Amino acid sequence: LAKTTQPISMDSYEGQEVNITCSHNNIATNDYITWYQQFPSQGPRFIIQGYKTKVTNEVASLFIPADRKSSTLSLPRVSLSDTAVYYCLVGAPYNTNAGKSTFGDGTTLTVKP
Amino acid sequence: KAGVTQTPRYLIKTRGQQVTLSCSPISGHRSVSWYQQTPGQGLQFLFEYFSETQRNKGNFPGRFSGRQFSNSRSEMNVSTLELGDSALYLCASKQSGFVDTQYFGPGTRLTVL
Numbered sequence: 001l002a003k004t005t006q007p008i009s010m011d012s013y014e015g016q017e018v019n020i021t022c023s024h025n026n027i028a029t030n031d032y033i034t035w036y037q038q039f040p041s042q043g044p045r046f047i048i049q050g051y052k053t054k055v056t057n058e059v060a061s062l063f064i065p066a067d068r069k070s071s072t073l074s075l076p077r078v079s080l081s082d083t084a085v086y087y088c089l090v091g092a093p094y095n096t097n098a099g100k101s102t103f104g105d106g107t108t109l110t111v112k113p
Numbered sequence: 114k115a116g117v118t119q120t121p122r123y124l125i126k127t128r129g130q131q132v133t134l135s136c137s138p139i140s141g142h143r144s145v146s147w148y149q150q151t152p153g154q155g156l157q158f159l160f161e162y163f164s165e166t167q168r169n170k171g172n173f174p175g176r177f178s179g180r181q182f183s184n185s186r187s188e189m190n191v192s193t194l195e196l197g198d199s200a201l202y203l204c205a206s207k208q209s210g211f212v213d214t215q216y217f218g219p220g221t222r223l224t225v226l
């Protein structure tokens with residue numbers, strides 16, 4: 001089971017680029033890396049998913065180095081509405097053997113004006 | 114495509130009562146998972162249903178149960194409610210495989226008085 005480590009919180013200002021890094025040293029060969037965004041009292045929203053190198057969509061970019069032991073979510077030019085909790089997920093959303101969720105504590109991003 | 118829908122969005126019950134929550138997955142998705150989210154425990158996996166069968170189960174007491182219908186819609190039931198069951202209950206659907214991306218619904222906020 002790939003354990004993830006993210007910063008508990010981050011602050012940024014509107015218009016800046018934000019990079020949130022997630023460590024996952026024991027990632028398995030067939031594990032994908034997925035990032036979710038969650039606003040208070042709402043369900044997590046899928047942002048981006050990748051396996052290696054770089055993935056980009058209309059919302060964010062995901063950078064994964066060759067060893068895949070970490071990944072970085074990049075949010076370009078954040079706005080106040082990007083204030084949320086961001087979860088890094090490696091592999092399945094739960095451990096199929098232990099029946100435990102693999103969502104960690106997430107990173108609370110606060111964007112200031 | 115319509116997203117995952119959950120009903121009701123808000124619910125207030127008293128201790129000892131039971132409650133049933135409903136989830137309609139994204140069209141074509143055959144797997145439905147349920148999660149409980151509380152400020153203290155984070156996102157905790159309850160169970161997953163696939164093709165009307167429980168495929169995986171988290172570490173929750175038997176008061177928590179679920180089922181899935183032939184159209185992939187799912188219900189979750191909690192009997193003999195306790196104050197500690199107050200939480201945001203999230204449903205997520207995916208196509209079928211363990212590594213497929215999960216898409217979450219908006220959640221049902223349950224308050225037990």
